[in-house]
Amino acid sequence: MEHAQGQQHPISLYLKIWGLLFVLSTLSYLVDYFHFQGPLRWALIIIFMLLKAGLIVSIFMHLAWERLAIVYAILIPPLCLLVLMGLMAAEADYVSFSRLLFFGKGGG
Amino acid sequence: MGQSSRDAPLAESHPTEASAPGGWEGMYRDWSSDKDAFKQVSWGKAMMWIFLLSDTFVFSCFLIGYMAVRMTTTEPWPNTSEVFALTLGGHSIPLILIAIMTFVLISSSGTMAMAVNFAYRRARVRTGLLILATALLGAAFVGMQAFEWSKLIGEGVRPWGNPEGAAQFGASFFMITGFHGLHVSIGVIYLSVVAYKVMRGHYESSGNYQVVEIAGLYWHFVDLVWVFIFAFFYLW
Numbered sequence: 001m002e003h004a005q006g007q008q009h010p011i012s013l014y015l016k017i018w019g020l021l022f023v024l025s026t027l028s029y030l031v032d033y034f035h036f037q038g039p040l041r042w043a044l045i046i047i048f049m050l051l052k053a054g055l056i057v058s059i060f061m062h063l064a065w066e067r068l069a070i071v072y073a074i075l076i077p078p079l080c081l082l083v084l085m086g087l088m089a090a091e092a093d094y095v096s097f098s099r100l101l102f103f104g105k106g107g108g
Numbered sequence: 109m110g111q112s113s114r115d116a117p118l119a120e121s122h123p124t125e126a127s128a129p130g131g132w133e134g135m136y137r138d139w140s141s142d143k144d145a146f147k148q149v150s151w152g153k154a155m156m157w158i159f160l161l162s163d164t165f166v167f168s169c170f171l172i173g174y175m176a177v178r179m180t181t182t183e184p185w186p187n188t189s190e191v192f193a194l195t196l197g198g199h200s201i202p203l204i205l206i207a208i209m210t211f212v213l214i215s216s217s218g219t220m221a222m223a224v225n226f227a228y229r230r231a232r233v234r235t236g237l238l239i240l241a242t243a244l245l246g247a248a249f250v251g252m253q254a255f256e257w258s259k260l261i262g263e264g265v266r267p268w269g270n271p272e273g274a275a276q277f278g279a280s281f282f283m284i285t286g287f288h289g290l291h292v293s294i295g296v297i298y299l300s301v302v303a304y305k306v307m308r309g310h311y312e313s314s315g316n317y318q319v320v321e322i323a324g325l326y327w328h329f330v331d332l333v334w335v336f337i338f339a340f341f342y343l344w
Contacts (some may be wrong), residue, residue, distance in 0.1 A: 007321060008228055018218035025214060025338075029207045032189055032343050042344070049339035053332055060221045060328045062321070068131065069138035070146045074157055081168045088172050092179035099182050 007062050017059045024052045156322045160329045163291075167333050170284050171340055177276035186272035188342050191265075192256070206342050209252050210334065213292075216245035217331040220299075224324045227306070227317035235320060236307035242327060243299040246292050253289045257282075284337055291330050299323055 028048040031041060058064040063071055128134060128147060139145050146154045178185055189202040196204065223238035260281070267282050269275040302323045311317050 007224070009225065011222060011225055014218060014221040014225065017221075018214070021214045021217070022211065025207070025210050028339065028343060029203065029210075032203050035189075045339050045343050049335055052335045056217065056328055056332050056335065060217055060331075061325055067128075067138060067146070067148060068135035070149055070154065070157065072135065073146070074161055077161060078164050078168070081165065081172070084168075085172050085175065088176045089179065092176040095176075095180040096182070099180065103182065 007065065013059065017055050021052055021055060024048050024055075028052075150318055152322050153318065153325070156325050160325065163329065163333075167284075167287070167336070170280075170287065171336060174276075174280040174284060174341065177280060178274070181274040181276050183274040185274050186270065186277045188344075191260070191272060192342065203342060205252060205256055206338065209249055209256075210338055212245050212249050212252070213331050213334050216242045216249070217328055219245065220324045220327045224321045227320035230312075230315065230317065232306060232309060232312065235317070236303045239299050239303035239306065239320070239323070243296045243303065246296040246299065246327075246330075250289055250292050250296065253285060253292075257285075280341070284341060288330070288333055288337055291333070295327050295330050298326065 025048075028045060031044045031048070036044060063074070129137060138147050141147075149157075192204075192206050193200045193202045194204045195201075219238050220242045223235050223242060226238060227235040264271050265278045265281070267279045270278045302319060305311065306317075306320065311319065
């Protein structure tokens, strides 16, 4: 009963999202094609990546229409990964520093 | 959900009640109610989501590991733009194979989303055909990945070293794309089974086509992971 009415959205919505994902993928490809460098490159890559991920999760995976109880059960835990990323970045920074210090460039 | 959300005590609230409150109030009511927190979500769908959550952690650990080795290596990282370039018609086009693979995978996500839609409308044949199209696009993706792997192996890229620079490049590449390709391959098999059952009319008697949505969740997740791999491994 709930299934029949639960996730009924017009096909045109999916086609629009499909088109948007194509546009965003093309844009992120062009970032490489036109050799953007430095912070601009990283910012553009991250923005296009997050927009694509958001569209897939919210529309294609229907998370936009789920109840908050499951939405947050799925979206909050991956935030731990940001902590892991921060820890690993700090550690990698130190390892890289000591390798350069003790082995010199190219000796790692 | 409806204006008639009456102020029932928590113990009386029923999981499938259509008048269950939404928003933040709905969330604390769902979590503080006994037995099931995920109301209006079948257990199959909730379990698929929890599996995907665990898979998120697996892939993230690979990507964070890749970040760590790339930050610590003192040798130059190979230029992915050149490593994954293809020569088409005399021109070397950077990263073109990866771009095509991205479009193929996004298209497969599009056909899958439409398959889920037609499944809930109980259009059996259309659903089956769209799932098959999804599986075929997935197989095409794996085929292109096999081509990419053989090309790189032919150029001397190995998990322990490569001619272009940092040895960790090969290890990260084969581990991350290999695990993703494995997911796509399993997805192709999974979708083929679902398409076969849908076409045979296995779900006609119950009229419950949610199995298609659950398979769709897995497939969209595979596409989602590729979005992150594309950004961090190929473009960065």
